[in-house]
C-alpha cells in the first residue's frame with residue numbers, strides 16, 4: 001500500500017553552502033508539504049517561483065523555484081515535490097525544520113529515493129547499479145559505461161534472455177502438465193533445448209570480455225616496483241602531479257603500498273608505489289616487500305624502475321617473482337647517467353624507457369605509452385555488458401544451469417530439464433531483481449490456448 005509509506009525528504013544537491021540547494025520530497029504527503037510550505041501546488045512539471053514559509057510561524061524562509069511531479073510520472077513513481085532554494089546552511093536547516101513538522105514526513109535514508117524507484121518498477125537492479133556508477137564515475141569512459149548500464153544495457157539483455165528461457169520452460173512444462181491433452185503437440189522438448197543451446201552460447205559470448213567492464217569501473221592497476229632508491233616514489237609523484245609519496249635519499253623509504261588514481265585520456269588507472277625490493281632483516285621492511293610482491297603480481301602492468309646512473313646500471317638484480325604481469329623497464333636518473341643514449345631491451349620486459357623523474361626528461365614517451373596501453377586494454381569495453389562481479393556470477397550460474405538442462409535433455413527427463421531452466425530464469429530474475437513465478441503460467445496459457 002503506497003499510502004502506508006512515510007513521505008521522505010532530503011537534500012539532493014551537493015554540500016552547502018552553494019548557489020542552489022535542491023530539496024526533494026517523495027511520498028503520499030508530498031502535495032501536503034507543498035501546500036504547507038508555499039501555499040499552493042504548481043502545475044505538474046512546471047517550475048513556479050514561490051515564497052517558502054514556515055507553516056507554524058508564517059515567517060518567510062526563502063524564495064525558491066518549486067516543482068511538482070505527481071505519481072506515476074516521477075523519478076520514483078510516487079508523488080514528488082522539489083524546491084530549488086538558496087544553498088545556505090540556515091536556509092536548508094529552516095526548510096528541513098519546517099518539513100519535519102508536517103505529518104507523515106521524515107528525513108530520507110541513504111539511497112531511499114532510488115530504492116523507491118526500484119520498488120515501483122522504475123529502475124531494475126542493474127540500472128540502480130548503473131546510477132550509482134554514474135554518480136561515482138571519474139573519467140569519461142567510466143561515465144559512458146555507467147550511462148549505458150543506467151539505460152538498461154545489461155538489464156534489458158538479461159531480461160530478454162530470461163524471457164527466452166521462460167519460453168523454453170513453458171514448452172517443457174506444457175509437455176509435462178498437459179501431455180494428456182489432444183491439442184498439445186508431441187515434441188515440445190526439442191525446440192526448448194535448441195533455444196537453451198542458443199542462449200547458452202549467447203551468454204557465454206557476453207562473458208568472454210576479459211573482465212574489461214569490471215576493470216573500467218575499478219581502474220587498470222599499474223604497479224611501480226624495483227630496487228630501493230631507484231626513484232619509484234619520485235616517478236609516482238610526477239605521474240600523479242602531486243607529492244603523494246615521501247621521497248628521500250635513504251633506501252627503504254616507502255613501506256606501505258601507496259595508491260593514486262590517474263585519468264589517462266579518459267581511462268582510469270590506479271597507480272601503485274611500492275617498497276623497494278631487496279634482502280632485508282628488518283620486519284617492517286620485510287612486510288612492505290611482501291606486499292609489494294603481492295600487489296605487483298596482481299597488477300595489469302608493472303613498471304620496473306632502476307637507477308640507471310648506478311655503476312653496472314642495467315636492470316640489476318631483477319626479481320622475476322614480482323613480474324608475473326606484463327612489465328616495462330624504466331631506467332631512471334637519466335640526468336646523472338654517463339651514457340645518455342643507453343637503450344636496452346632486457347629480456348622479460350615488453351618495453352624499455354630511459355627517463356629522469358627529477359627533470360621529467362623522457363616522461364612524455366612513458367605517459368604516451370601508458371595511455372595507449374590503457375586505450376588498447378579498454379578498446380573492447382564499448383560492447384562489454386558485465387561491469388560487476390555480481391553480474392558475472394549470475395551469468396556464469398545461468399550458463400551452468402542451462403548446460404545442466406542440456407545434459408538432462410539427453411536423458412529425456414523432462415522434470416529435470418524444467419527444473420534447470422527454472423533455475424536459470426530465477427538467476428537472471430535475481431540479476432535484475434524482477435523474479436516473478438506467475439509469468440511462467442502466463443506464458444503457458446497465452447501461447448498454447450489450453451485454458452478452458
Ligand SMILES: Nc1nc2c(ncn2[C@@H]2O[C@H](COP(=O)(O)OP(=O)(O)OP(=O)(O)O)[C@@H](O)[C@H]2O)c(=O)[nH]1
Pocket residue numbers: 227228229230231232233234235246247248249250251252253254255274275276277332333334335336355356357358359
Ligand atoms: N638526479 C636524480 N635523482 C632522482 C631521480 N629520481 C629520484 N631521484 C632521487 O633519488 C632518491 C630516491 O628517490 P625515491 O623516489 O624516494 O626512490 P624510491 O625508489 O621510492 O626508494 P624506496 O622507497 O626507498 O624504495 C631521492 O633522493 C630522489 O630525489 C632522477 O631522475 N634524477
Ligand SMILES: [Mg+2]
Pocket residue numbers: 232233234245246247253254273274275276
Ligand atoms: Mg619510495
